[in-house]
Amino acid sequence: MSIKASVGLSQGDDSHAVGANAAQEALERLGVPKADILFVFSSSQYDQEKMLAGIRSVTMDTLLVGCSTAGEITTEGPVPRASVAIMAVKADGVSFFAGVGELIGEGAHQAGAALADSITKQAQGATLGACIMLSDVITGNGADVVKGAISGLGDLVPIVGGAAGDDFEFRQTFQYLNDKVYSGAVVGVALSGAFKMGTGVRHGWIPIGLPKRVTRSEGSVLHELDGRPAISLYEEYFGPEQAAELKQETLARLAIMYPLGMRVKGSDEFLIRDPIFANATGSITCAAEIPEGSDIRLMIGSREEALRVAREAAANALAQLAGATPKAVIIFSSVARSKLFGERNGEEINVVQEIVGQDIPLVGFYTYGEHAPLGKEVCIGEHCNSVFHNETIVVVILGE
């Protein structure tokens, strides 16, 4: 029994206290005086520095990675109000190497590569079995961050994780590494040693309407579809009344449930790209790039499908453990799914727990993007194709 995990949760108005209480609860439930690593997912409503300081006052110098969210999730399901959720893990026989890549806004690829660099330097040649990465897509191209990380880690290390959130404001997200709060950065931790990990990723969104061709795009900025400004797609579909709003509100708030999907090799589902901002000329900045010349479809979410595939993702992840016992579950679920399910977002977590086990410690958050290997999900020892996703649920199971 060398991997132990526990979850602590706290809510309230005092940022410092909430952090400290959550950490206290997690450690008490862990049953040992010190954890090896803490995963911290916190509402962006709290004073981030105070909250982190609160946690550190209890956990001291225990390795810590985390980020702000668009909603926290624990073993008891999605947390309805602002909270701090912490998973404490003790794993003899596993080494953790954590790092950060800053300033995604100045170079998403470089930030990912910087993170990978930091990790590999610490690892000193140890074989890395997995990397959990928490990034930011408001300041940069989510897919480029992943590519940057792969360039440093190599493609034998599966990259899982999610993009930090800020309660659906789309203004600024935060990432945590040990005692420091970053913004617009990517933090991550690589694991090496005796553990098994299973990952499942699915979205369940379905295409609607005719395909449109990307006639002009640059990185994650979509300029034109079929020769017309990109925003015209949403104007067309949402109708004139809502179209007026599109220019004022952050596009993501209106359109995140109706993202753009493109076919990719290696996956039977469309790869989805969320629209985040629109500018005055009608160009749309997405969470990751859509290459020029791609045919894209508007995607629409179905609660039934989304629930069904959540079960599939959980089952896939469990199958990859190949008989190992699940010890901890980490869920990265797109905020769009939380909106889709509404009050019933607990059902998604329930079906995962039905598959993995009701009592397995579970932590997670609602993201602005997810990281996971594409399609063929078994990739320990084989080449992984870790990519940036949107609209998915990524189920990560740690076991032994």
Add this chain to the structure above:
Amino acid sequence: MFNSSHQNKKTTQAKDAAVQFCFLLVEHAKSMFGSLRVRDVITSAFSLRQTSPRVGSDGFPLLEEADEDTMRVLVIGISNECIKAFGFSFTDSVFEKAVSQLSKQFSEEVIVHEVAPIVPSGFLEEWKIKTLSKEELTRMVNEKTVALQKLNDELEGKIADRTKEQQELIFEQERAAHILVRRDSELMQANEQLRKLDDVKSGFISVVAHQLRTPLSGIKWTLNLLINGDLGVLSTEQKTFLMKAYESNDRMISLVNDMLGADRIESGKVRYIFQPVQLIDIVDNVLFELLPQANAKGIAIDFSTKPLDAPKVRGDAEKIRAVFQNLLDNAIKYSKPSGHIKISLLLHSQKEVLVEVKDDGIGIPKEQQQNIFNRFFRAQNAVKLETDGSGLGLFIVKNIVERHGGKIAFESEEGKGVTFSFTLPLATSTVPATDPDVST
């Protein structure tokens, strides 16, 4: 072998050319297949056509008496057999040989006029091209061209129609897609609004309830002092009235607590700790508390179906207690004097326990049933009774049961009572105190 009497006669008798052609063909066929076979082939060709020409003593049709149709059938019959055995090219070469032999006797003109009609199309094409006049050839080509053009036009017309249909379908589909997305988006937004409104409502209730607590506590404390005589001796009458006030105040406090309870559940401030729990103990405990109330109304409570070795359920004892408290409190409240309440625990589907709480009180009217679990909802007949109730009890009960992974349902007929039934999952292991947030 020729009939030598014909050899030198370059006759212009037209029919002879055809006859000679057939004769030559038959002779060639005989040399390839043998007489008997050729005769059979010809005979069956005619029987297929259901005609029987006059035959000679050798069994072969009399060519001189044959008309154009007959000769055509004969030629087809032989050519089919030849194609079967030797292929088309070879058969065509046989035809060419016969024609070239004929041309020694007959003019090209005659052959074209008489022999061409009895030769099936496809044969002697090369020869036809050579011998046909330019005008005839041009005519034939034009005919074919017109026919092809016509076919092409028809096809193009069909394609245009299909394309138009498809485009119309695509257009309709796009329009439907637009409508779908628009509706979906409007619904999502409406839901969002409703949720926000709900939040505002809950917030308001919470604030009010909190505000009421203090003054109500104040009244309770003050009345307590008075009733206990701390502020002076009271007459019996005075004491009675004060106690009535005290009771009323307690009822208000209870209502306010209900509201706060619902708010706490909603906002997720309530933590659940799941452990193996013995239901029988909880029910016994709750019944003990409610006994005075039940006795006051003369209500009998039956809790006999409790197996002695009942398995434990996985649950939060405090919350489960609240469930029973609520249901039984309601059962007593809405029962008529001398009513009956029955509680039963049953093992259900090996994975859960089924609990039933049945009373024979005022029941729930059909048209009110769908709202019974809604917050703040009280059925009309309950309100009429002028009993207390915030309408939160069942809302809280449903919330708790579902958090445990169970389901709750009821059956009722107005005036005849109600049976509430709910399930709770069995504890999965016999190891004591498994906290869900810790792995072992």
